[in-house]
Amino acid sequence: NAPAAKTTAQQWQQSIKTDDFPQYTSEYPLADALYNLALEEARRAVEPDSTLRTGKEWAGVWTRDVSYSILLAQATLQPRSAMKSLLRKVSAEGLIIQDTGTGGAYPCSTDRVVWAVAAWEVYKVTGDEAWLRQVYPVIKKSLEEDAQNAYNPATGLVRGESSFLDWREQTYPRWMQPVDIYQSENLGTNAVHFQANTVLALMARQLGEAAVAARHEQAAGAIKQAINQHLWLEKAGYYGQYRYGRVFPVVSPRAEALGEALSVYFGVADAARAKTVVEKTPTVPFGIPCIYPQIPGIPPYHNDAVWPFVQSFWALAAAKAGNEASLTESMAAVYRPAALFLTNKENFVASNGDFAGTQVNSSNMLWSLSGSLGLVYKVLFGMHYETDRLVFQPFVPQAFKGTRKLTNFKYRQAVLNIEMTGYGNEIQEITLDGQPLAGAAVPATLTGPHALRITLKSQAPAAAKTNRVANLYSPETPQVTFANSQLSWAAIKDAQTYRVLKNGQPVSTGGALTYAVPAGPYAEYQVLAIDSKGLESFASEPLPVGAPATEVQLETLAPAAAYAYKGFSGKGFVE
Template sequence: MKFLKSTFTILLFTISKMSMAQDNKVLYHSDAYTIYGNRVVQGKYMAKAVSATELESNYESPAGSKKSTVKTASSWKLSKDISAFPQYHSAFLLPDALYNLAIEEMCNAVESDSTFRTGKEWSGVWTRDISYSIILSMAVLQPKVAMYSLMRKVKNNRVIQDTGTGGAYPVSSDRMIWAVAAWEVYKVTGDHNWLTKVYEIVKNSVADDVKNVYDTKTGLVRGESSFLDWREQTYPKWMQPADIYESECLGTNAVHYQVNMVLAEMATALTDQTASEKYKKQAEKIKSSIKQYLWQADKKYYGQYLYGRNHKTLSPRSEALGEALMIVFNVADASTQKTILQNTPVNQFGIPCIYPQIPEIPPYHNNAVWPFVQSFWAMAAAKAGDESSLVQSISAIYRPAAMFLTNKENFVSSNGDFAGTQINSSNMLWSLSG
């Protein structure tokens, strides 16, 4: 009996030591912060996973003062039954807890009518928000809600451009990311009726785009940068809506390339081979034009957009979502994908939406990291086999979620804080989706 007790004690001690070793294992380290198996340490601040269902954080925004602090919460504990969704277990408490936090916030992000809610602060269904979220994970996790939400953004059998400069469409033309999301839902569900329905919607929408935003001279697609729709945040102040319409942007062209590729696949699945070949040719034209007009051989990544009234010139800034989509959508070849990952500017808190920043413009898209963009950058790194970029990206997603105890929409690129951007929200759909 004494032998059994001694053996049991030794076993418990061994398990405890192993657990401590995993908790203290450094998963990522930079000058700004360190990720351990069970915690994130950023200077005097620490966020810790007490268990797979509980987190604590002492983070306070530097935007606060001696009289008042700015913070989201000091603790989080799982309060919903998430057993209906895929479960995640690893050797480390931190990623386990952050996954469970994201799943709980995903449940919060479904309205009573079974459509997605954009964020804690913002109700309603938004075309690009739901579409990028569905591509990241919601097609797999909530396909029915994804379907309902996508169909909410259809009118006259066409996709709605619900936000953007100058009254949205055609100044903004990235609504077509809807098509990529709809295809993701089909790949998960195999629902033939869904495919038939969305094929007609996407065909009609692309036909409108060919007339309104396809530039026959350059072969590119006109319209504002995808999701970067706060004019002065990413465009020169002199540019009016008409000028922004005439710009030809990296991310938006990546979207339109992929839309045509998806449409070709839809046509093939529906045995419309003539249409499939037509859309493949349109995609290839956009692809070759992106390489011709937007690639920067000296910087080894793509430029932000072509712009100008009389003669178009290329903005040399990097544009994070566009760079990522060049890789995720296979616009760039394998060797170019690695080159983009190795040369696109990334700072200590993540990949900024644009780089370099625009002086005297407050953080929002300018001088900001958006976690959903970081997630696409992580996908790009994984696809291209760049382990270093992948680990850095995952860490740049873990840190804010753990410190803030919620999935914020954005944070300041230069200091990693959530309170310094123009507007923000907790429980953001596309952030938690990544």
């Protein structure tokens, strides 16, 4: 791991050639310089073998990092390197590689399928039919494996660790072991699986595989319905972090920034919920933290941290929901650290905005620089790829109003020189070579150089709020013991009340540090600490009380497996 250095460069001047990339100019010299910085770092990220390096301190291609980077900008900017990088993450068995995560990664971590969403983005950008046929079987086989290993038929949700939040105690209670993390059902990971199934269905339709398409449309619909049923927090107005526990799971009411953003961006949330999520999800002065509230006693990395790539997805969510205030905040939260540190850092401390206080960090971070570029391509100019056209849905906050140009922008066999004036998210006029452009969409059949002009209406969207809050910490998780028919726990700092759960349901709330357990059948008890602001700790480790549930030794009913494995109890195990 690379400890964060305390300083970065004092100045930045472009030193490598990037004029073959799209060139951006506006009335904001700082924003233009940050775009050029991101272009230069994007070029530096290309390894000698043309794959995309994860960061200055992180060599090689990582599945989720490269996939999110491709979605944000690299499919647009460097599609051939994107293709090569994605293929680097396919196993000899033709499966997407889950390369980092708790408990040896797969299946404790199951967010590898964001690869599918990135592969589809590359296809929409390039129109490369051979690419589509190459990636389709990989995605199909990987999702079939996931359906067996990670899909929970009881809830309709997908099991596995939070997407990218893969450092256990940084986002999970300390009592959770790898098996507990595997059994949990996280918002971001489920949003990714919804989109991966949606993408596979679209690929199957494109390739004439109607039965496969129908199956995965149904799978996507089931995951979407389950997220909205099991993870939506009506009172809070956003989704919960994950379901966790053992026999009787409960929902963590923490906000999980990437999951909230992807739920809006991918369309898990309907239009009304999308607006609410963007308005109500807590943000702090330096941006949207990975989770909120923070976990006490855990140093900044995923906990108590803002990650620029997540902030960029939050910007995409804000743009989709039509929330100008949120979008302006997000652009500022991406631009500020890049301008201050003169590189696109991996993360920084949520409470003070400094990169130096995090556990691990890197400059020239692929997904951070891609997020900065994505603000120009996908937010300001609002470019959204479809299989046969490039659609423009610009959103320029009033704080960034004016004239801007994006020249030498390559789309299939065309080169676009784009000029846009005004602000807001409604187009007054859009022309291609002086002629009105139907549907604000450039057809994929266009060839050669063309001039595109966009005039925005310069009307602010309907006013919408953001939920800017102080960067607060929840109480510590209680540690509960059981003796003499009584639960007991030590007082937790700043806790005002304690909620006792029996089989996942509240049975008592008060200031006492004990709870008398009535006689009865087997039950699991947990305790949460709640402070004066209503912030909740994680639920304590489930504590079984009463006669144990019936256990059946399966190896007495079926032949034990003959593998030379160790670490099991009893007389063997069933494969």
